[in-house]
Structure formats: C-alpha cells, structure tokens
Amino acid sequence: MKKKISPDARRSVTFPKYTTQLMNLANQTVKGTIPKMVGQMSELYPEYRRSTEEPSVEGWEKWYLERNPDTIDRATDKICHHIDRLREAIGLIDRDMIRNWVEDLVIFKTYQGLYYQQLILEEIAAERGEPWRLATPEEEAQGVDGYVGDQAYSVKPSTYKSMDRLPETLHGKMVFYRKNAAGELVFEVEE
Known part of the structure; x- marks a missing residue:
C-alpha cells in the first residue's frame, strides 16, 4: 500500500554545507539534547497533544517553552562551547597530521x-x-x-x-x- 500524508506546514531552516555534521558531532560529545537536558520528548509530545484539539508546530513551541523556558539556551550554550573547542582543533589540523x-x-x-x-x-x-x-x-x-x-x-x-x-x-x-x-x-x- 502506498499513501501520502501532507504534514503541517513547518518552519524550514536551511543550514550551510557541513555545519549540521559539526553541530551533530559537538552535540553527541557534550550530550546537549539528551532527555536529562531537554526533557523526554516521547513523554512531552503526547502530553502536549492531549492538551490541545488543534496541534501545530507553533502550539508545540509555545507549550514546550512555557514549561522549559531556559532549556534551548542551555543546550545551545553547551554545544556552542564545544564548537569553539572544535574550531580551535580544526585550526591545528594539517596534511601531515591527517597522514x-x-x-x-x-x-x-x-x-x-x-x-x-x-x-x-x-x-x-x-x-x-x-x-x-x-x-x-x-x-x-x-x-x-x-x-x-x-x-x-x-x-x-x-x-x-x-x-x-x-x-x-x-x-x-x-x-x-x-x-x-x-x-x-x-x-x-x-x-
């Protein structure tokens, strides 16, 4: 069976080439978005869905940020700090080191x-x-x-x-x- 589902319109963010790989690497290392940091999404999202008859990305954003006002900034700071460390390390890498x-x-x-x-x-x-x-x-x-x-x-x-x-x-x-x-x-x- 083949079906199509039209998802809700959402904000689309385009990132420059390679930047998401580096952000993912930094995040994996410092665990900036693990449940302990940002909450257990598999519990939070169903809770949000039960709270509204008209779910939307905007509604989810408002609901989440009201309950976790500093979470996004804390995760961002943690990942940003590690990106700074990666930036310094990348500057040390040359062909001889790679070889x-x-x-x-x-x-x-x-x-x-x-x-x-x-x-x-x-x-x-x-x-x-x-x-x-x-x-x-x-x-x-x-x-x-x-x-x-x-x-x-x-x-x-x-x-x-x-x-x-x-x-x-x-x-x-x-x-x-x-x-x-x-x-x-x-x-x-x-x-």
Missing part, C-alpha cells in the same frame, strides 16, 4: 585490533576445546569477528561500551577487551 592519523588507524590500530581478536578467539577456543576461525568478509559485514565452534563472537575494545551510537550492528556473543596497567590484555565475554 599520521590515517597511518595510525590503517596500520597500527588495525594490526593491534586484529591481533587482539585472534589472541582472544584462540584463548576462548582453548578454554572450550573447540576450533576457531576469523569471520569471512560477509560475516564481518554483519558484525561478526570470528567463531569458536558454531558460536559467533564480536570482539571489540571496551570503549565500545560507552559509545552512544555504534558504527555498526554487532551480532554474536560480545567480547570486550582492554589493556590493564601492567600492559596485559584483559577481556570479558558477555553472557
């Missing part, structure tokens, strides 16, 4: 991550007494890093736990690793 970053990512971090994956899968396999293998490119595209027996594993640095939005969908049992103060590789398999 060093790409080399670090492609050569060193890739080697380290894949090496750790292999060590961890080997250790799990030895513990379970089963064979192991790395994922095929097709399996890897689905968020699987390897198998021990028939069990799929996704092996990631422990920093993945704190990410708001993962860069990929992960499948299989999760394994998180980190290096401790002594430089040893420590990992945990989530059940």
Whole structure:
C-alpha cells in the first residue's frame, strides 16, 4: 500500500554545507539534547497533544517553552562551547597530521585490533576445546569477528561500551577487551 500524508506546514531552516555534521558531532560529545537536558520528548509530545484539539508546530513551541523556558539556551550554550573547542582543533589540523592519523588507524590500530581478536578467539577456543576461525568478509559485514565452534563472537575494545551510537550492528556473543596497567590484555565475554 502506498499513501501520502501532507504534514503541517513547518518552519524550514536551511543550514550551510557541513555545519549540521559539526553541530551533530559537538552535540553527541557534550550530550546537549539528551532527555536529562531537554526533557523526554516521547513523554512531552503526547502530553502536549492531549492538551490541545488543534496541534501545530507553533502550539508545540509555545507549550514546550512555557514549561522549559531556559532549556534551548542551555543546550545551545553547551554545544556552542564545544564548537569553539572544535574550531580551535580544526585550526591545528594539517596534511601531515591527517597522514599520521590515517597511518595510525590503517596500520597500527588495525594490526593491534586484529591481533587482539585472534589472541582472544584462540584463548576462548582453548578454554572450550573447540576450533576457531576469523569471520569471512560477509560475516564481518554483519558484525561478526570470528567463531569458536558454531558460536559467533564480536570482539571489540571496551570503549565500545560507552559509545552512544555504534558504527555498526554487532551480532554474536560480545567480547570486550582492554589493556590493564601492567600492559596485559584483559577481556570479558558477555553472557
């Protein structure tokens, strides 16, 4: 079935190229628009809808701002402060720094991550007494890093736990690793 719905007229804001990407990045970092800052929209909007027979963007704006008069400014200030920090950092970036970053990512971090994956899968396999293998490119595209027996594993640095939005969908049992103060590789398999 194909249908069209005509939405209410709304204010349309056009932003210059790349600016929304930078504002989104800053907002993700400082969490300027999380529910704790601006309210739980999935609760507030239905409350607004129950309060009126003629909902509109203007009505929503008035209703929201009456209940949260400083919220937009507080979120804006928080994000703006981080944009200032990004602006300073961007000024430090040159071609040499970018090349060093790409080399670090492609050569060193890739080697380290894949090496750790292999060590961890080997250790799990030895513990379970089963064979192991790395994922095929097709399996890897689905968020699987390897198998021990028939069990799929996704092996990631422990920093993945704190990410708001993962860069990929992960499948299989999760394994998180980190290096401790002594430089040893420590990992945990989530059940």
